[in-house]
C-alpha cells in the first residue's frame with residue numbers, strides 16, 4: 059500500500075468519527091441518560107461476544123468518581139498485530155473504524171443493525187478520552203484516544219503471563235455530546251443482571267467508586283432457568299422449571315419456562331442477548347411448538363374429558379413465564395423498534411427443537427404434564443365464561459343508540475331537554491301518533507302488544523325481547539346497573555296506552571320495566587303517562603273531549619243535554635245524535651285520527667300528562683313485586699283492596 063492510500067484511509071476514519079459526533083443519536087439512539095448508558099452496554103457487549111464464543115468468563119465494570127467507566131474482560135484481547143492492509147495495529151482499527159470489530163472474527167454472533175453492535179469505535183468517538191489496555195502474547199499493550207482520535211500509536215507498556223489475556227477499556231463520555239453525564243448504578247446493574255442470566259457461564263461484577271463503593275456480582279449457574287424463577291418470584295409456580303437446550307441449523311437455542319398460579323403471559327425472547335420486544339420468528343416457533351405438543355399430549359393421555367372444549371394457543375400460555383434465548387449469526391431485525399426477528403429459518407429451528415424436547419419431558423414427567431394441562435383447561439373454561447360475558451356486553455352494545463330501532467320515528471331536535479318520546483301501544487295508534495306529532499321534538503316508538511313481564515323473566519330473556527330492546531336503544535342510556543340517565547336522549551318518556559283494561563295492563567308492564575331497569579328516569583321525574591280522552595262530544599261544528607266521566611257530565615250540562623241522550627251513546631262507538639249533540643267513546647287510541655290525537659293528547663299546549671313519581675321506593679318495589687311477581691295470592695289481595703282505584707295510575 060502506498061503512502062497516499064494510507065493517508066486516504068486515515069481521512070476516511072476521521073470522516074467516520076466526525077459523522078458519529080455530528081449525529082450521535084443515529085448510532086446510540088439519543089444523547090440523554092439512555093444514550094449515556096448505552097455506551098457502557100456497547101463496550102460490555104464486546105466482552106459478552108468474547109464470552110459467547112467461550113473465551114471470556116469474567117467481566118468487571120467500575121464506575122469511577124469522575125464518571126469515567128472501566129469495562130474489563132478476560133477474553134483473548136483485541137488483536138494488536140499490524141494489520142496488513144491498514145498498516146497499523148489491529149487494535150487501532152477496531153477502536154477507530156466503524157463496524158470494524160466484527161470483521162476480525164466471523165465465528166462470533168455479532169449483531170448487525172439494531173441498537174447494539176455499532177461497535178466500540180462509536181463509544182470512542184463520543185468519548186472525551188478513551189484508554190484501552192490489551193493483555194495478549196505475554197505483553198500489555200496500550201493506546202489512548204481523544205474524541206476517537208489516537209493520541210499515539212499502540213505501545214507495549216509491560217509484560218504479563220503468556221496465558222493472561224484480556225481487554226480493559228476506560229472511557230469518559232464527552233460532555234460536549236451528552237446532556238447527562240452521571241451514570242446510574244441501578245441502570246447499569248439491571249442490564250448486567252440480565253446478561254448474567256442469559257450467559258450462565260459468566261460472572262459480571264459492578265463496582266461504584268463514587269459513593270461508599272457499592273459492589274455487586276452476578277453469576278447464575280442456572281442461567282435462564284434462574285431467570286424464569288426470578289421473574290416468577292412473586293408467583294406460585296405449579297411445577298419445576300422446564301429447560302430445553304440444543305442447536306438446530308447452527309442456531310443455539312435455549313428455552314426455560316414454567317406455569318404459575320397467575321393468569322398473565324410473560325414471555326421474554328432474546329436474540330444474541332438482545333430483548334426482542336416485538337418477538338419474531340423464534341417466538342412464533344416457540345408458541346407453535348408449545349400449543350401443538352401440549353395438545354398432542356393432552357389427547358394422547360385423555361386429559362381433555364370435556365370434548366366440547368377446544369384449547370387455544372392463549373389457553374396454553376395463561377400463567378406461563380418463559381425465556382427464549384437464541385444465537386443467530388446474521389440476525390435480521392425488523393419492526394418499529396428493530397426488535398423483531400425476521401429470519402424465517404429460525405421458526406422451524408425453534409419449533410422442532412422445543413417440540414421434540416418438550417414431548418420427551420412430558421413423557422418423563424407425567425405429574426408435571428397433568429398439572430400443566432389442568433391449568434390450561436381451567437384457562438379454556440375461564441375464556442369460555444369470559445366470551446359469554448363479552449357477548450352479553452356486545453348485546454348491550456346492540457342496545458345503544460347507534461342501532462336505533464327501525465320502528466322509531468325520531469325527532470329532529472337532538473337536545474334531550476327539548477325532546478320527548480311517546481311509547482305507544484299498538485301499530486295503528488303509533489301510525490296516528492307519527493302523523494299527528496310535531497316531528498321537531500316528538501319521537502314515536504310504537505310497541506306491539508304486551509311487552510314481557512320483566513318481573514318474571516331472567517335478564518337474558520329480557521334482553522331477547524324485541525320491544526324491550528327497542529326501548530333501551532331508543533332511550534340510549536343503557537339499562538340496569540349501567541343505566542346512565544345523563545345519556546337519555548329524551549327529557550320526557552311518555553307512555554301512551556289505550557284507556558281500557560289491556561291498555562292499563564300494558565302501562566303497568568312498561569312501568570315495571572322502567573322501575574326495574576331505568577329507575578333513575580322515574581326518580582328524575584322524566585316518566586309520564588299520556589291522558590287520551592275517553593269521550594268526544596260534538597255539537598254542530600264544535601268538538602269537546604272528556605277525559606273522564608265527571609268531565610263528560612260537565613260538558614253535557616254545559617251543552618244542556620239530558621241524561622237520556624248520554625246513556626244511549628256511551629256504550630258504543632256509533633255516534634248518537636240527540637238534539638244535535640253526539641257523544642262518542644274512544645275505545646282505543648287507534649280510533650282517533652292524527653289530528654285528533656295531536657289536539658287531545660300530544661299538543662303540549664292543550665294536553666294533560668301525568669307525571670309518574672316514586673313516593674317511596676320500598677313501597678313501589680313491593681307493589682311491582684305484588685302486581686307482577688309470581689305469587690298469586692298477594693296480587694289478588696292487592697287488587698281487591700285497590701279495586702276502586704283501578705283506573706288510577708301509580
Ligand code: 0RA
Nearest residue numbers: 104105108133134135136162163225
Ligand atoms: C476482534 C478479534 C478477536 C477478539 C476481539 C476483537 C475482542 C474484542 C473485544 C472488545 C472487548 N473485549 C474484547 N475481546 C476481544 C479475536 C482475536 C483472536 O482470534 O485471538
